[in-house]
Amino acid sequence: MLEVTVGELRRHLPEYLGRAESGDEFLVTRRGRVVARLTAAPDARAAAKERLAALRTRARVGDVVTSIDATWNAAE
Incomplete structure (x- = not known):
């Protein structure tokens, strides 16, 4: 599973949404901690x-x- 920071996700949201629709999964991180999938x-x-x-x-x-x-x- 790929990881992406919140900032990167904000900058390229349409691209990541398209990839998610295609089947990719991403872990969204903030300061190195996973906050969402x-x-x-x-x-x-x-x-x-x-x-x-x-x-x-x-x-x-x-x-x-x-x-x-x-x-x-019903038994038949």
């Missing part, structure tokens, strides 16, 4: 798609023709 925000849509893909591997489609009013046994 700059990274891209997680993509909520991509995370939801990954969860759905994982659920698809475990889903089982059964009888989709039977009426809603029909009785059924």
Whole structure:
């Protein structure tokens, strides 16, 4: 992980934001101490798609023709 000082980050903020969006992560330091981490925000849509893909591997489609009013046994 790369380190950048607060002053350097202020001077070149658009550049560092672009690099963070591309996947780079930065530790922001002040007087030699880490005060923050700059990274891209997680993509909520991509995370939801990954969860759905994982659920698809475990889903089982059964009888989709039977009426809603029909009785059924969940153990089958």
